Amino acid sequence: MALPTIEELKTHINLDHDEDNALLATYANAAKTTIESHLNRKLYNDSVPDSDSNGIVVNDAIKVAILMLAGHWYDNREAVTINGNASVLPLAYQMLINPYRIIPI
Template identity: 45%
Template sequence: MVPLSLVKAQLRLEPEYIDEDEILNLYISAAFTSIEAFLCRKLYVDVVPESDESGMLFNSDIQLASLLMIDHWYNNRSSTTTETVKEVPLGFRHLLGHYRYRKVG
């Protein structure tokens, strides 16, 4: 969903830098599943099946939220710190909050 080249641009890594590609791909995958869980929706690239009433297309807001998460994880590789613990940046909830699925009834 989020190209590795875009993740590297977000992290200001040179495209030819490959030492951390494996972990970056793990972050991409984890961001995708985390966002699906947060939204309570399955994400699709091209078409949402008619049978999936809560499904939605992957869009630029979701892509940017993914980049924010990946950037956060890359720069904060441990949950143990001597600094103040921070949540994923505010932009994440701002970008995704209105897409959350809430079944009524």
Template identity: 35%
Template sequence: MSVTVALLKLQLNVDFDTDDDLLAHKIAAAEEWIGDYIGKPLVDFDPVPATLTEAVLQLAASWYENREAVVIGAGANEVPFGVKALIRPYWELERL
């Protein structure tokens, strides 16, 4: 994992352990989604660039905080604002 549960908990300002398994799942799902989007698994990066780590943090945090596909009373976004901007340079590199 490019992001640890401890780091995601800092991002979320979470200080309890009851959701650690769920947080680990969100990290794995975010890493997989980003790897699929850019066409290269994050484990292939050594080290994982800080911008991709930030994208994992933002995406995993968003999925943790918004656990359903639909949020009533809020604008709908496929992914959090800025995540695609963070990963876009790596998507372009993989297409060259």
């Protein structure tokens, strides 16, 4: 499985123009980096090098999490508040990536 493409991200957020492609690429790269940081693992497209014992190949769950996070940032360029309370990313995001997290001891 590979990291999401800009076209896949545009489909995910129902966007049909190219004007924001550079911004979407930035959000997708930032989402990848954020997820790597949360998981304490480096994400790879095809295979994990032997030198990286904690690396992981992107699977469907991680790919969807990247799409969700990048899409959330695209739709909500600033902090999200609901009735004056800060809102967190939907629970589905955590459910998708937490099984792959390595928690340092």
